[in-house]
Amino acid sequence: xxxLVSAIPVITEQTGRPIVLVGGLAVMCRLSTPYxxxxxxxxVDRRAVDERSQLELLVSTGATRSGPSGVLVQTPHGAVxxxxxxxxDAEIADLPDDPTDRLHVQSHAWxxxxxxxxxxxxxxxxxxxxxxSEPGPLIAMKLxxxxxxxxxxxxxxxxxxxRITLDRNCGPVSRDQLEAADPQLRADALLHTxxxxxxSVDRSLKKIEAVPESGDIDVEDLQLVGELLxxxxxx
Numbered sequence: 205x206x207x208l209v210s211a212i213p214v215i216t217e218q219t220g221r222p223i224v225l226v227g228g229l230a231v232m233c234r235l236s237t238p239y240x241x242x243x244x245x246x247x248v249d250r251r252a253v254d255e256r257s258q259l260e261l262l263v264s265t266g267a268t269r270s271g272p273s274g275v276l277v278q279t280p281h282g283a284v285x286x287x288x289x290x291x292x293d294a295e296i297a298d299l300p301d302d303p304t305d306r307l308h309v310q311s312h313a314w315x316x317x318x319x320x321x322x323x324x325x326x327x328x329x330x331x332x333x334x335x336x337s338e339p340g341p342l343i344a345m346k347l348x349x350x351x352x353x354x355x356x357x358x359x360x361x362x363x364x365x366x367r368i369t370l371d372r373n374c375g376p377v378s379r380d381q382l383e384a385a386d387p388q389l390r391a392d393a394l395l396h397t398x399x400x401x402x403x404s405v406d407r408s409l410k411k412i413e414a415v416p417e418s419g420d421i422d423v424e425d426l427q428l429v430g431e432l433l434x435x436x437x438x439x
Contacts, residue, residue, distance in 0.1 A: 209326040211245055211277050211284035212334055218265040218277075219258045224248045224319040226289065226312070226337045226345060231364045233322055233336050234374045239367060240360075240417040244274075244285035248337070250316035252293050259288040281328075291316065299388070304351050307392040311344035314389065318381075339374040340381025343433070344389060347396040359411035362400060363418055369429045379436040394437040401430025 208229060215223050225233070227246025232238040249258040259273065267275035267286070274287040291312045300306045319335040337345070346361045353361060369375050382390065400408050405426050412418045412426075 206326040206328050207279060207281040207284055208242070208245055209324050209329055209332060210279040210281045211286060212324075212332060214277055214279050215245075215247070215258075215262065215286060218267070219261040221258060222335060223258075224250075224316050224335045224337060226315055226342065227287070228360070228364070230337045230342055231368065233324070234339050234342065235367055235371050236373045239419075240363075240415075244287060246287045246289060248312050248316045248319075249288050249290045250292075250313055251290070257288070257290055259290065262286065262288070303392040303395055304348055307344065307348040307389065307396065310386060310389040310392070311341055311348055314385065315341035315345060338381055339368050339371075339378035340385065343368055343378050343382065344385070344393050347393050347400065350396075350400060359413075359415040359418070362408050363412050363415050363421070365400075366412070366421060366425060366429050369432055370425070375432075379432060382433065382436040383439050390437045390439065394434065397430060397433045397437060401426050401433065405430070 212223060224247055225245065226248050228240070228242030229245060232242065247258070251257060259275065262275045262277065263269060267277050270276045270285055271287065273289065274285055276283045277286050289312055291309055295309045296313050299309060315337040318338050318341060320338060321333045322336045324332050324334055343365055346365050350358050350361045368378050382393065405423060409423050409426055412421055
């Protein structure tokens with residue numbers, strides 16, 4: 205955690221912009237009881253068409269390319285993998301026809317526009333306030349990202365959705381946020397919810413069971429998650 209948090213001020217200094225945390229660290233920040241560790245940082249870069257991307261800015265200041273949308277950022281506590289998920293104003297103005305691509309654009313834009321500040325504390329570092337995605341956008345982003353992940357990441361994304369939805373604190377908040385979301389986003393998120401938690405629920409359970417931190421989740425838990433999300437998304 206110290207290594208991950210230490211990367212945040214480095215990224216901010218090198219890009220000249222505040223960051224928005226999404227992904228595993230954001231999930232752990234929002235849950236009442238974090239259940240797993242994460243080893244990298246995921247951020248959203250919502251930018252105008254004529255702005256340089258955060259990824260480009262990081263590379264220009266010495267970060268090393270690592271993966272299709274990531275870099276290795278050097279910190280006083282070691283290198284940190286940082287993945288930058290980019291959304292431009294042009295993409296938002298002209299949404300893709302494909303529902304998965306459309307959900308990617310809208311959910312990440314939603315995360316960037318609604319992220320709220322949380323104070324992060326890590327051993328050896330001063331407290332740091334950073335903008336973190338709200339629970340509803342986290343669920344929407346993960347419903348989409350499952351489509352483009354390797355097998356291990358699929359299980360983690362599915363398990364994150366389950367944990368957020370059933371969490372005693374951020375679960376109700378996430379459902380209220382989804383219910384109030386953009387109608388097109390709700391429609392696309394509903395398609396993906398039905399896929400993972402109804403049509404392919406047995407496959408989803410197998411993916412989750414392969415995650416060491418999955419605990420005793422069963423198919424009834426997944427069906428409950430599906431019912432809660434469908435109710436919120438149908439409004």
